[in-house]
Amino acid sequence: xxxxxxxxxxxxxxxxxxxxxxxxxxxxxxxxxxxxxxxxxxxxxxxxxxxxxxxxxxxxxxxxxxxxxxxxxxxxxxxxxxxxxxxxxxxxxxxxxxxxxxxxxxxxxxxxxxxxxxxxxxxxxxxxxxxxxxxxxxxxxxxxxxxxxxxxxxxxxxxxxxxxxxxxxxxxxxxxxxxxxxxxxxxxxxxxxxxxxxxxxxxxxxxxxxxxxxxxxxxxxxxxxxxxxxxxxxxxxxxxxxxxxxxxxxxxxxx
Amino acid sequence: xxxxxxxxxxxxxxxxxxxxxxxxxxxxxxxxxxxxxxxxxxxxxxxxxxxxxxxxxxxxxxxxxxxxxxxxxxxxxxxxxxxxxxxxxxxxxxxxxxxxxxxxxxxxxxxxxxxxxxxxxxxxxxxxxxxxxxxxxxxxxxxxxxxxxxxxxxxxxxxxxxxxxxxxxxxxxxxxxxxxxxxxxxxxxxxxxxxxxxxxxxxxxxxxxxxxxxxxxxxxxxxxxxxxxxxxxxxxxxxxxxxxxxxxxxxxxxx
Numbered sequence: 343x344x345x346x347x348x349x350x351x352x353x354x355x356x357x358x359x360x361x362x363x364x365x366x367x368x369x370x371x372x373x374x375x376x377x378x379x380x381x382x383x384x385x386x387x388x389x390x391x392x393x394x395x396x397x398x399x400x401x402x403x404x405x406x407x408x409x410x411x412x413x414x415x416x417x418x419x420x421x422x423x424x425x426x427x428x429x430x431x432x433x434x435x436x437x438x439x440x441x442x443x444x445x446x447x448x449x450x451x452x453x454x455x456x457x458x459x460x461x462x463x464x465x466x467x468x469x470x471x472x473x474x475x476x477x478x479x480x481x482x483x484x485x486x487x488x489x490x491x492x493x494x495x496x497x498x499x500x501x502x503x504x505x506x507x508x509x510x511x512x513x514x515x516x517x518x519x520x521x522x523x524x525x526x527x528x529x530x531x532x533x534x535x536x537x538x539x540x541x542x543x544x545x546x547x548x549x550x551x552x553x554x555x556x557x558x559x560x561x562x563x564x565x566x567x568x569x570x571x572x573x574x575x576x577x578x579x580x581x582x583x584x585x586x587x588x589x590x591x592x593x594x595x596x597x
Numbered sequence: 598x599x600x601x602x603x604x605x606x607x608x609x610x611x612x613x614x615x616x617x618x619x620x621x622x623x624x625x626x627x628x629x630x631x632x633x634x635x636x637x638x639x640x641x642x643x644x645x646x647x648x649x650x651x652x653x654x655x656x657x658x659x660x661x662x663x664x665x666x667x668x669x670x671x672x673x674x675x676x677x678x679x680x681x682x683x684x685x686x687x688x689x690x691x692x693x694x695x696x697x698x699x700x701x702x703x704x705x706x707x708x709x710x711x712x713x714x715x716x717x718x719x720x721x722x723x724x725x726x727x728x729x730x731x732x733x734x735x736x737x738x739x740x741x742x743x744x745x746x747x748x749x750x751x752x753x754x755x756x757x758x759x760x761x762x763x764x765x766x767x768x769x770x771x772x773x774x775x776x777x778x779x780x781x782x783x784x785x786x787x788x789x790x791x792x793x794x795x796x797x798x799x800x801x802x803x804x805x806x807x808x809x810x811x812x813x814x815x816x817x818x819x820x821x822x823x824x825x826x827x828x829x830x831x832x833x834x835x836x837x838x839x840x841x842x843x844x845x846x847x848x849x850x851x852x
Contacts, residue, residue: 394842408723410692410694410725411687413694413725414683414687414693415695417694417695425673428669432666432669437665438669439665439668439672439699440672440699440700441699442700443700444694444695444696444716445695445696445698445700445701445713445715445716446700446701446713446716447716448715448716448719455715456713456715457713458700458701458702458711458713460703460710460711460735461699461700461703461734461735464703464735464736464737464740465735466734468663468740468741470665470668480715480716480719480720480723481693481714481719482719485719485723486723487793504616525789530670586670595615
């Protein structure tokens, strides 16, 4: 879809990710909703689960074993965070609608094998903003597994023919070994940069920054979809991203 | 799937359908959960929206116009009823997981055009009980429309290769013009019976008993899946249905 943007908001931005119990950051959620409301255009939003997902996923060992109670409790918890995000967007005037991955996606060994895109397409065509989230999802090999927002974003962008992707994280972009933002990454430069790229600052069952970058480089290389990794905890940066301004780290195809 | 049962519990059983605001019937929900917990076997549950859906759908004229606020509010309301049902099942020991149609189905002129079945299949294979519900869903022709539990049940049964269907309503089965239950309906007898079959006792945006019967007759005729329409407000009847006992109205293929 021409002009479609897929924006990920990390769980670290909208929750206190260091908390061992679900703790949302209401002010950040409200600010993000207002920034999104201020820029028009086709948008799909994906948010991380943060402290609404990872502690429960660890508690029930969802990456290692099949646990019905763990599935239900984790899903309910991340849905409650999703409701907060959708509510804030609605109050800001964004026509947001929730989409829950457990209902529409199937994994195989932790990777998306099948996902229903037809409702998403119809939502975007009607001017709605689908709001997805990291979730516990059925897995044909493991029973159930974690589907991270980081995996959802490239998948959705590719299937929907998005123009560009934003990854709103809590750091200024992809940092080098002197903590300086790497402004540009392309398929031909990523191998050289790999040693500098560190993991997430908190334990994260879904993998850290290197995982993000690898998926986005692949997407740029194969489908020409560019991405920008930026600091979404800085007020105004989501607005800047949506307006297409330079900021953070851009990942794109080699020229 | 061999032996799979798809059971619909009408909105009139688990909510006060005459109420203009959402009103659940907690005792009925708990009893139903316990009856389901008492009989083992592969099961998919679909419940109606009752007063959690129909009054909102009417208020926002969802069958006539596209209304974002109406979509969000109606979806949220039916999801809250779904949470109550899943909670009661969980407490009774049933491994229930929620599945929300807005996330996984697309309609065209009010009929299901596309629905994601892969997660449902995986859930049933892993011994889980998916719990779906009547919902507001995207429609490629109308923007959004109501997907009733009555439409979901035959669709799911056919796609999943179910063995049989139960329609738990608040009447004793399909009634004739003397309010007596018609014990058997087949494709060859349905036309003769049509004049006796009345609509739902309350206004219902999704169509009444005749609509139910027509869909089930078609399913028996085309796919050999039998159905039973029975009174689910009578304690013990869900147990009887799940055990395969004779009761209510059976709809099946001509011999």
